[in-house]
Amino acid sequence: MNLPQRGPIPPARTNSARSILAAAEALFAERGYNAVPVSAIAARAGVSKANVFHHFKTKDRLYLAVLRRACGASTQVWRERMAGDGAFGERIRHAARAHLLHLLEQEDVSRLILREVVENGPRRGPELAEQVFDEDFAGLVQVIREGQHHGELRREADPAVVAALLLGADVFFFLARSVLIHMKTATFAVDPERYSALLMDYLLSGLAPNGADGLDAKSDR
Numbered sequence: 001m002n003l004p005q006r007g008p009i010p011p012a013r014t015n016s017a018r019s020i021l022a023a024a025e026a027l028f029a030e031r032g033y034n035a036v037p038v039s040a041i042a043a044r045a046g047v048s049k050a051n052v053f054h055h056f057k058t059k060d061r062l063y064l065a066v067l068r069r070a071c072g073a074s075t076q077v078w079r080e081r082m083a084g085d086g087a088f089g090e091r092i093r094h095a096a097r098a099h100l101l102h103l104l105e106q107e108d109v110s111r112l113i114l115r116e117v118v119e120n121g122p123r124r125g126p127e128l129a130e131q132v133f134d135e136d137f138a139g140l141v142q143v144i145r146e147g148q149h150h151g152e153l154r155r156e157a158d159p160a161v162v163a164a165l166l167l168g169a170d171v172f173f174f175l176a177r178s179v180l181i182h183m184k185t186a187t188f189a190v191d192p193e194r195y196s197a198l199l200m201d202y203l204l205s206g207l208a209p210n211g212a213d214g215l216d217a218k219s220d221r
Contacts, residue, residue: 029108075136
């Protein structure tokens, strides 16, 4: 796959552009980048090839826009669950559970994102970081900083490392669940919500400020 052109990718502001993005996302997730011609995307979206290139210039730029849209949907799950004035511990527990369920429900798109990181990350790292992942990861880091600012998480903890732990634990579950459910000791694998609840109990207890005993009420799971 050729490297995409540098520069910001404009958001999809028209119905036509949004239809193209939705069609491309479905086809890339089903078949992979190389197996999807632009003509197939245009046909699925009900537009011409010229219209596709009018909005996204190249197939590579369209592909990056698809990845960014998928990551943005995942990040929106965090934003929605973290909004409001409830206790930080409860909000982040709900957000973490919703994020894991989102990965599992959007399996094809989740695999598309992870495949891109694994297969092309070493070669396309700067583009992927700048145009797809950085802004969304920064949003999760900000969530952790919020907890630190309000004294609910240890201030000395590196918020980026905590964000990586949260995402990494969900990605591991997503990738390994088909094997984990057959392992006698991995009883958590049959219940994603229980897994998320236990994970957050352990993580938040470890990140509690000195002298505190975790955040809010622990899960009963």
